[in-house]
Amino acid sequence: MLTFDKVEIVQGDFSLSADFSVPVGAKVSVIGPSGAGKSTLLSALAGFVPVTSGRILWEGADITKATPADRPLAMVFQDSNLFPHLTVAQNVGLGVKPSLKLTAQEHTRVAEALARVGLNGFEARKPAALSGGQQSRVALARVLLRDKPVMVLDEPFAALGPALRVEMLALMVEIAEERGLTVLMVTHDPKDARQLNGSTILVADGIAHAPVPTGPFLDAPPDVLRAYLGG
Numbered sequence: 001m002l003t004f005d006k007v008e009i010v011q012g013d014f015s016l017s018a019d020f021s022v023p024v025g026a027k028v029s030v031i032g033p034s035g036a037g038k039s040t041l042l043s044a045l046a047g048f049v050p051v052t053s054g055r056i057l058w059e060g061a062d063i064t065k066a067t068p069a070d071r072p073l074a075m076v077f078q079d080s081n082l083f084p085h086l087t088v089a090q091n092v093g094l095g096v097k098p099s100l101k102l103t104a105q106e107h108t109r110v111a112e113a114l115a116r117v118g119l120n121g122f123e124a125r126k127p128a129a130l131s132g133g134q135q136s137r138v139a140l141a142r143v144l145l146r147d148k149p150v151m152v153l154d155e156p157f158a159a160l161g162p163a164l165r166v167e168m169l170a171l172m173v174e175i176a177e178e179r180g181l182t183v184l185m186v187t188h189d190p191k192d193a194r195q196l197n198g199s200t201i202l203v204a205d206g207i208a209h210a211p212v213p214t215g216p217f218l219d220a221p222p223d224v225l226r227a228y229l230g231g
C-alpha cells in the first residue's frame with residue numbers, strides 16, 4: 001500500500017494536502033485543473049519536492065526522507081527523456097547502471113526489456129532515428145529495467161497521436177498487470193483515465209482527494225472538473 005499520511009506540501013504561496021492510501025496494483029489517474037498540483041503531488045512522491053509535514057509510506061516503510069533513487073518508483077516523463085547521443089540499448093541500460101558498464105547478464109536484461117516493448121533489432125539506433133511511438137517504448141523499457149513496484153507517469157505519450165496513445169497506454173497497462181505494478185498517471189484527457197480503468201485522484205482547491213472509481217467519477221464529474229474538461 002502507498003500511503004499519504006496527512007501530507008502537506010508547500011511551495012511559495014501554493015499548498016497541497018493529501019491524506020489517503022492506494023492499494024498495491026491499483027491503476028490510478030491523477031486529474032485536475034491546470035496548476036492544481038498534480039505534478040507537485042507526484043514530485044513529492046518521487047522525492048524531488050520536499051514534504052512540509054506528514055509522511056509518505058510504502059508497504060509500511062516511511063519513505064518521506066528517502067533519496068529519489070531509494071524510493072520504490074520509476075518515472076516516465078512526457079518527452080520520454082531519452083539522451084540523443086546514446087543508442088537505444090544505452091538509454092535503456094541507464095536504467096540498470098548509470099555508468100553503463102553492464103555485465104553480460106545485464107545486457108541480456110536490456111535485450112529482454114527491449115523485446116518486451118516490441119523493439120527487437122533497434123538496440124544500435126539513436127533516438128532521432130525512432131518514431132515517437134518507438135521513443136515511448138524505449139522509455140517504458142527503461143522503467144521495466146528499474147524493476148520498481150510503482151510506475152509514475154506525468155502526462156505520458158502526450159506528444160503522440162490518439163491511436164498511438166491508445167496503443168501505448170494498452171502496452172503500459174499490460175506490463176503493469178503482468179508485474180503487479182502500482183500505476184499513478186497524470187493526464188488531462190478523460191479518455192486516458194477511462195482506458196486506465198482504475199481509480200482517479202482529483203487534485204483541486206489545494207487537496208489531492210482519495211481515489212474513487214474512475215468510470216462513475218467521470219460520468220458525473222464535480223463542477224471544478226467539468227469546466228476544465230470542457231463538457
Ligand SMILES: Nc1ncnc2c1ncn2[C@@H]1O[C@H](COP(=O)(O)OP(=O)(O)OP(=O)(O)O)[C@@H](O)[C@H]1O
Pocket residue numbers: 011012013014032033034035036037038039040041203
Ligand atoms: N518551485 C515552485 N515554487 C512556488 N510555486 C510553485 C513551484 N512549482 C510549482 N509551483 C506552483 O504550484 C502549483 C501547482 O503546480 P503543478 O505543476 O503541480 O500543477 P499541475 O496540476 O501539474 O498543473 P498542469 O496541469 O498545468 O501541469 C502552481 O500554482 C505552480 O505555480
